[in-house]
Amino acid sequence: MSTAPRLPYGTWPSPITAEAVADASGSTSWPSGAGEENWWCASDPATATVRLLRNAPGHEDPVPVLAPGISVRNRSLGYGGKPYWVSAAPSPTDNHHVLVFTDHSDQRLYRAEVPRLGSAADSFPVPVPLTPADPPGRETCWADPVTGPDGTEVWCVRETTRAATGPHDADPAVRTVREIVAVPLSGAAADDPGALRVVARSHHFLCGHRLSPDGRRLAWIGWDHPHMPWDSSELMVADLHDGVAGEPVRLLGGSHGDTEVSVSQAAWADPDTLYAMADPNGWWNLHRIDLASDRLTPRAITNVLPLQEDCAGPVWRVGASWFAATPHGVVLPQGNGRQKLSRWSPQDGELTELADGWTHFQGDLWSDGDRILVRAADPAQGSALLSIPLAPGSGPARRTRPKSVDPLAPWQPQPERRTVYDAQGRPVHFVLHRPTHPTTTAPEGELPPLLVQVHGGPTSSTGVTADLEYSFFTSRGFTVADVDYGGSTGYGRAYRDRLRGQWGTVDVDDCVTVARALAAEGLADPARTAVRGGSAGGWTTLACLVHTDVFCAGTVLYPISDPARWRADQTHDFESRYVDTLIGELPQDQAHFDKISPAANADRITVPLVMLQGADDFICRPDQATCIVDNLAERGVWHRFLLFEGEGHGFRQANSVRRALLAEVALYRETFGSHIASDVPLDADAL
Incomplete structure (x- = not known):
């Protein structure tokens, strides 16, 4: 009978090499969809770039969307915001998706016509610039593009930083401006900055801009120095007039006396109803804001799912998303440490778990109303991009790629969440x-x-x-x-x-x-x-x-x-x-x-x-x-x-x-x- 060899801790031989760790050090982020196709960003350690990849049922192997050398990334907030938006081909006779993305090399926005996956076209699309090149002394980046009211524009958070003129002018806060800006999809602004339109301004920092379904209103989140967004941030809403926001109204969040409230995200359910994640009770919980149809004054603000659990996270990136308001209910993570992904029903308040066996969900969830794409993880199952249909009886969550056999799995532990207590009895x-x-x-x-x-x-x-x-x-x-x-x-x-x-x-x-x-x-x-x-x-x-x-x-x-x-x-x-x-x-x-x-x-x-x-x-x-x-x-x-x-x-x-x-x-x-x-x-x- 053989016995396991006994060797001192720290000396066990392992097939996990430094080269293997380096090759696997990339990460995935920003899932999105175009019809049945799944899109996401993946950092590539071999080239130090971020590739935009996609797959689909029947085409599970990831395929790059853009030519090698294009890094789909921006420098918004220093850590990068959502760097692309894709609109699915509108009909079987129109064979191309419309892609808008930021190229890290110059931080400009580009448009590309991308053939459907599996179509006859086998060449990479040729990107066309949508925004002007920066003049000397200025750096501009664009984050979280979303479609404008009539489909002819994308609206982004534009971050502009002018160069310092000397030591007296070195503070980047003084030199940085953020605005929500409309960018024509025609490319008219590539050579004419006057074709850009400022839609909204409010705070020094802006994120989470979302149009109401009828295109009449715009909601966004803002905060100012010295606050960080997880300390104090405000949910703003404004009526739109000819594509420009009117005077914004604060709906939720901010600092008032000794009270601070953070708003992580907001999403429209209908033209007069917003959902928002905010923490007035000490936890990022789901709130519903009912607006009058003829004015921006809230008729009611309700914590519809009061839990002593966080259902969102901190805003480090423009475009972060923890929940989705869909025709089938609001999909959100819940839990302290260990999480569940649940669907909350506005009709009866019931919670239904959507991804059984998964215990951690990243803050870049995407939905088109019929399905969810989310990066999920669990100690036993590893990590995966899940596609989750939302219609009743439409099936369980599934991996967008089949789970592969990892030859190194026997040498990897199953992580365990644990809690100990300090000298004051705090966890x-x-x-x-x-x-x-x-x-x-x-x-x-x-x-x-x-x-x-x-x-x-x-x-x-x-x-x-x-x-x-x-x-x-x-x-x-x-x-x-x-x-x-x-x-x-x-x-x-x-x-x-x-x-x-x-x-x-x-x-x-x-x-x-x-x-x-x-x-x-x-x-x-x-x-x-x-x-x-x-x-x-x-x-x-x-x-x-x-x-x-x-x-x-x-x-x-x-x-x-x-x-x-x-x-x-x-x-x-x-x-x-x-x-x-x-x-x-x-x-x-x-x-x-x-x-x-x-x-x-x-x-x-x-x-x-x-x-x-x-x-x-x-x-x-x-x-x-x-x-x-x-x-x-x-x-x-x-x-x-x-x-x-x-x-x-x-x-x-x-x-x-x-x-x-x-x-x-x-x-x-x-x-x-x-x-x-x-x-x-x-x-x-x-x-």
């Missing part, structure tokens, strides 16, 4: 990825090394599917704990607000709480516990190393390290006032900034560290990383610093992902011993 949520291997176990009594993962944002949350990057480590005998620290979304406003004014304290305490709980449970070695994270997660990683002695190493990606400089003109417009709520205001709170700043307290970092940074990052600039690295170098603390040319905030190139992972292996060999991940070959460019 801390996290996802646990256990050491997993089909043929190898550890010696009796040994504890695995632990990697505490800190997500970015910080207003964000962690996923629940197997992650090949995590599996790279868990398949070699590591435990990974992905922490939804206080400030994370998906658990209501009170949990989200725990981080306000406490960034660098609550997030650090929650990571420590998870690490100590796993050690106490015998699931992790407290002497071999490291912390890792990027962006805001990089901040928390550095703060953990500065303010605690729990972690013996840190992997830091494109971090915030000096909050006093990560504001105003030192980052992009969207987050340029974020620290006002996360930490405080300057100059009156300078002492607090100095106390928690990793850069101001870098001398306290005494453990090995790897710093990974994109050279072109305009959100967290390289000097946020180099000030830490320079301090470590002066004091002789072991560290590695990799600056990736051509990378921004997050790594898109496969080779960057591979090199970053190998540098992390080098860190753990330095910290835990040279035997760690000994089956992983390191090369000079990763060190």
Whole structure:
């Protein structure tokens, strides 16, 4: 009788290579439909571009819509908004869909006539520009195109930033303007900016613009500095006159006295009825707004589905969508952490689950009224793009592509949602990825090394599917704990607000709480516990190393390290006032900034560290990383610093992902011993 070999944790041989992780590091987003066809964006690590793909029943293999080299992406809000709109061919005799998209190379809008999938045409369409090229000194991007009232235009959020004229004019908030703009589909504006029409203005930030079904009204969401949209944002509506919005009226949300309300999304059910996700009760719940037919004054605003559960998420991207108002009811996710996708009936208030067995749904849901397209995930089923018919008796949710056999599946753990409690009895949520291997176990009594993962944002949350990057480590005998620290979304406003004014304290305490709980449970070695994270997660990683002695190493990606400089003109417009709520205001709170700043307290970092940074990052600039690295170098603390040319905030190139992972292996060999991940070959460019 054979027995599984016993090898120390951290040394198990694994077929999950750094190259495999890099090749799989792309992501999918923005599903949409054109008749029976399913469309979506997919990032391609091999080319560092975003391809627009499609498939259909009977044509399940994805097919690129546009020629290689075209990257369907924009820079709206710094993180990109919905970059395309497609209108299905109107009849069997008209063989072409109309596509409008943004090309990342110049940020212009383009139109393309795309043959139906499976038609005789086999060449890529030739895009035609719809918007003018930017003159020197100006950058314009277009996000979330939707059809105008008569079908001859698309309406977008236009974001225009003029170049700084000098240090006195460096603040991007001062130089950035956002408007809802009509763009003719004829292409008339490509050479004549006068053919563009401003439809609406209100706040510094705009998103979620939607036309009423009769074309008489426009609704949108807006907010102003220093608020972030998950703190305070307003649902606006205006009558349209000759394609221009009249005086807008606030329907819901905003700051009033000590009360703040966030509106994540709105959608029309009929010309006089809007649904909106808002959190006046502390949870993003579904509200119905009944308008008078002859004026914009609300007749009633009702929380039609009061739940102590979030049914939406934070607005990080223009075009985000968590629910759809359809003739068959309102489709929405519900749940804290673990979710269900449900259809709510306005007639009887009943909830019907639509995607049994799936437990997480992304915030870019699409519907044409007859079906739903949504990216779904579950620990047991992985992730998939689901197509869900809505008519009664029309069948269950189905994958748009058949599930393929993953040869690496036996080496990937099933993530587990868990909760522990801090010293004050408050919950801390996290996802646990256990050491997993089909043929190898550890010696009796040994504890695995632990990697505490800190997500970015910080207003964000962690996923629940197997992650090949995590599996790279868990398949070699590591435990990974992905922490939804206080400030994370998906658990209501009170949990989200725990981080306000406490960034660098609550997030650090929650990571420590998870690490100590796993050690106490015998699931992790407290002497071999490291912390890792990027962006805001990089901040928390550095703060953990500065303010605690729990972690013996840190992997830091494109971090915030000096909050006093990560504001105003030192980052992009969207987050340029974020620290006002996360930490405080300057100059009156300078002492607090100095106390928690990793850069101001870098001398306290005494453990090995790897710093990974994109050279072109305009959100967290390289000097946020180099000030830490320079301090470590002066004091002789072991560290590695990799600056990736051509990378921004997050790594898109496969080779960057591979090199970053190998540098992390080098860190753990330095910290835990040279035997760690000994089956992983390191090369000079990763060190």
